[in-house]
Amino acid sequence: MLTYILRRIFYAIPILIGVNLITFTLFFVVNSPDDMARMHLGQKHVTPEAILQWKIKTGYDKPLFYNNTAQGLKKFSNTLFAQKSLNLFTFHFGRSSEGRDIGHDISQRMWPSLALAIPTLMIGLAVNITFALLIALFRGSFFDRFSMILCVIMMSVSGLFYIIIGQFLLAKLLNLVPISGYHPGFSAIKFLILPVIVGMIGGIGAGVRWYRTIFLEEMHRDYVRTARAKGLSEMNVLFNHILKNALIPILTGVVVIIPTLFMGSLIMESFFGIPGLGSYTIDAIQQQDFDIVRVMVFLGTVFYIVGLILTDISYTLVDPRIKIGF
Amino acid sequence: MQINLLPSDYIIYTLFFLSIICGFYIRTQPHLREPWKKVFSNKGAIICSIILCIYIAIGLLDSLHFSVTSNSGAQQKSLLDLMIQPLGTQDEKTYSAPLATHLYQMEGGDYAQLKYPGTHILGTNKIGQDMFYETIKSVRTGLLIGTLTTVFMLPFALFFGMIAGYFGGFIDDLVQYLYTTLSSIPGVLLITAMILVMQVVISNHPTLFPTIAERADARLLTLCFILGVTSWSSLCRLLRGETLKLREQEFVTAAIAMGARKFPIIIRHILPNVMHIIIITTVLDFSGLVLAEAILSYVGVGVDPTTASWGNMINTSRLELAREPMVWWPLLSALCTMFFLVLSANLFADSVRDAFDPRLGTCTE
Secondary structure, three states: OHHHHHHHHHHHHHHHHHHHHHHHHHHHHOOOHHHHHHHHHOOOOOOHHHHHHHHHHHOOOOOOOOOOOOOOOHHHHOOHHHHHHHHHHHOOOOEOOOOOEHHHHHHHHHHHHHHHHHHHHHHHHHHHHHHHHHHHHOOOOHHHHHHHHHHHHHHHOOHHHHHHHHHHHHHHHOOOOOOOOOOOOOOHHHHHHHHHHHHHHHHHHHHHHHHHHHHHHHHOOHHHHHHHHOOOOHHHHHHHHHHHHHHHHHHHHHHOOOHHHHHOOHHHHHHHOOOOHHHHHHHHHHOOOHHHHHHHHHHHHHHHHHHHHHHHHHHHHHOOOOOOOO | OEEOOOHHHHHHHHHHHHHHHHHHHHHHOHHHHHHHHHHHOOHHHHHHHHHHHHHHHHHHHOOOEEEEEEOOEEEEEEHHHHHOHHHHHOOOOOOEOOOOOEEEEEOOOOEEEOOOOOOOOOOEOOOOOEHHHHHHHHHHHHHHHHHHHHHHHHHHHHHHHHHHHHHOHHHHHHHHHHHHHHHHOOHHHHHHHHHHHHHHHHHHOOOOOOOHHHHHHHHHHHHHHHHHHHHHHHHHHHHHHHHHHHHOOHHHHHHHHOOOOHHHHHHHHHHHHHHHHHHHHHHHHHHHHHHHHHHHHHHOOOOOOOOOOHHHHHHHHHHHHHOOOOOOHHHHHHHHHHHHHHHHHHHHHHHHHHHHOHHHOOOOO
């Protein structure tokens, strides 16, 4: 098992380097440090000296990939790519253009993101699976058809609609919860209720449809027929046999997104004013702070790869038929 | 008045004529006609396709651009603008409710009379533009994003997916590395990065895109392209898996035995057999892409702010709900038109999937 995990981590390295190359190319080669300096200095103060000074101050004065003036290994290490991009591998994120320590910001902003993302995922999962099981139990009936149509309708509504209507109804008209904002500690709950509900409702349409398909696929398996032939009640078959087996495809979908929860939700966080990583990213995008965006891309990739590895491991835990080759 | 087509207009019309040709070809081939017949035997699918056709017609009319020279200078107008002529030019001062005759807000202790009372079916927005006109103009953007994205990604996904599945070995590893890398970058961030880069390119090379319309068009095409890049990997993975399976089939072995070369085999024997995957993905992705546009516009990396789009409409109008008195019509008109397009696309996609997916056992092969 350990060798398998180690090998997977080893495989992840070329992918991370590839991702770094792509983001590096996007941000530096097309949008050169000169352009960045001009953008940060503003139109008024653009003089060649000012640009040079800005570049020296922020460390953008080095060549891109290969440094002719340096000696030995420094030919490669004293370059922009090594300094700005490969440093991410050691989790040294550097400073944003405003001079703030990105690593510190991220460790601060991670918690509100998690406080929003974990309840949304858990409650959404519970609600979706419950509804899907209920619909699978009454498959082919009027209830089934009605809920499927309802699901398609819910799927077709823009996610922004749920947020806007949720804020309008619950917060503005009924005054039950604050419209947006955040407060650390336990008082965060009253700020989190609305986004969690909105996130849950927004996910019901697609989620229930997806889980229903999984349950229905399992229902045509032989073991279900055997269980029924043994005289087990429909409820028993549903909960003890189908649900257990359906967990495998459900797990693949869920485990892969667990690590990415750290990244937060861009939309929800900025709509509800939660100071998490999602709104951090959006702010960086809107202020064109490429250092932060690059770090977030890197982190997102790392979490995604961790998610893939976790998925494979969780497979072996829930499905005894799968053996990982060593 | 003279025809002045944007790059996206060329693409959309090429696509339109190609699909008409494909339609005629399908009519002549009974085995291709069969699944489509099944799709259209469903009443719901017929209604949905009629709704979709209305949207497509609006989009096509809106894609024929003319440059009109009037006394206020040269202007870019589409055929749709000319057809619903007075609508786009009847601007009011500020908000007015749907079909109202007076302005929505007091001005100097009185509700001022509208310049064009009763003509604004969906009211007007903050700067007095007719909302019905804005909504109609947004149709083109939504359709373009839904279709062009798939069109841009298809060649890559097809080519890489099929060669990876067919040749295996080193090529397979390379293609797998490529799509794992691309799909492990968070989609929104990749889109953001590309759009920011595109903005810089546009502002650094103003000569390439002389007019605002062309700039907006370039940004729209970039958005479609980059959305295609982010959604490319899932289709590629599917195609690779399917090709891996098909490669071992007898008809491929027979073709090899008869001395067919590799690429003709891929094109003549494997491609027709993965066609159902392509059709299903195209129609299933469409609605998601239309919805994604709205969210991206909110983040500020969607289409150009000057382009009429539902995302931009929602983005500008969502704060208007908090006004006193509430201004609800811009938001509602954008959400509703988007909802009907996405709903009919979803329902249509479902029946297409039911008819084409061999796993569901409804397709007679």
